[in-house]
Amino acid sequence: MSWLAIDTTGVNCTVALRLPDGSEHVLSEPIGRGHAERLAPMVETLFKQAAITPNALTRIGVTAGPGSFAGTRVGVAFARGLALACQAQCIGLSNLAVLARQAGARPALAVLHDAKRDEVILQVWRDGQTTGPERRALNDLEARLIDLGGVDCLVTGTGARHVGAGFDDLGIENLDPAALLAMTGELSASDNPPTPFYARPPDAKLPGGVAPA
Template identity: 45%
Template sequence: MVLGLDTSAANCSAALIDRDGLIGARVEEIGRGHAERLAPLVRELMEETGVTAGRLDRIGVVAGPGSFTGVRVGVAFARGLALTLDIPAVGVSALACAARSADPARGKTVLAAHDARRDELAWQIYERGEAKGEMRLDPVEAVAGQARGMDDFILAGSGAMKLAAALGGGLEAAATEPPDPEQAARLAAEAQDLAPPSPIYQRPPDAKLPGGITPL
């Protein structure tokens, strides 16, 4: 059984899945206050579904790109809970979640884009559910230029509408909502790399620790 978590955007959300499918989910649009709301939300979900923490085999958490604070809240909670339960915690990309939501059958090409502000997009291409290359951060128009050379693809992610506008219309944007915790759980269940999750930043954080050290 896998618990999926997302606090990378406006939502605070969690989902439980097993090999037969979705057991239950809670999704709340809160904007801020993820640190205060996440633990109670998970507890409420587990009480509603009758699932005890001891039945969890793995935890999946959306590790970014997304809100700096929200991502760190989710990753820290997942790591702490996994350590307590002695099970793996797995970080999954918000772009991978968007691609899976847009193409659940994993039979198409998806350009997943996160709105990184400053007229930039963090983006990645997925073909049949597999990432092609690393996540990139580029100006919207530069990503649009890359997309104009592609055939038959789906746009997904929080930056999909902005990219569709840059392309001049004619493309439907799918999966533009915050990451689905069910997809986070499914991606975590399939993961082979069980290293503890770390934040996936769209760009180096502006905040620095004493001595000019970039936060992990």
């Protein structure tokens, strides 16, 4: 079984491939913007390096956010289309859960995504259990962290910079391709559909000021 993992939710455009023998091939470029133009050529290059065809894929994992609005749409749409063409399973990977995995087992851990506009997306893991992700304003963030994770809760992610010095920041912000591949192989496709998770609805409006569905 061969697995492909894709991340286009941040400044990097990352594609990673794991082959049946356990070997891995990874391409990652810090492009900022332009994921739509770079993603397909990078995946094609990866297939050539590994000497396989797309039909060899059995699983495709894609980061579904929270992250860049445009980048998330690009990655999810590409992964869905490729999975349909290859008859592979498509798995949505939570950016917050990927960062939590990279942090390792902790008694209490909060992963925070900087949602801008004085807000973060927050998810807490404590004693092996997790809350659902939630949007929180910065003015009540620390009280919420203590409520969910306790005073010794560790923090990480792009939003951790907004937390006071009383919380230890692990400093993990970038997604590790190895973690993406591992979760692509472990997670259930039925329980983790490739559905985008946006920090907030798009600012764009349809004619007449109607918000798109």
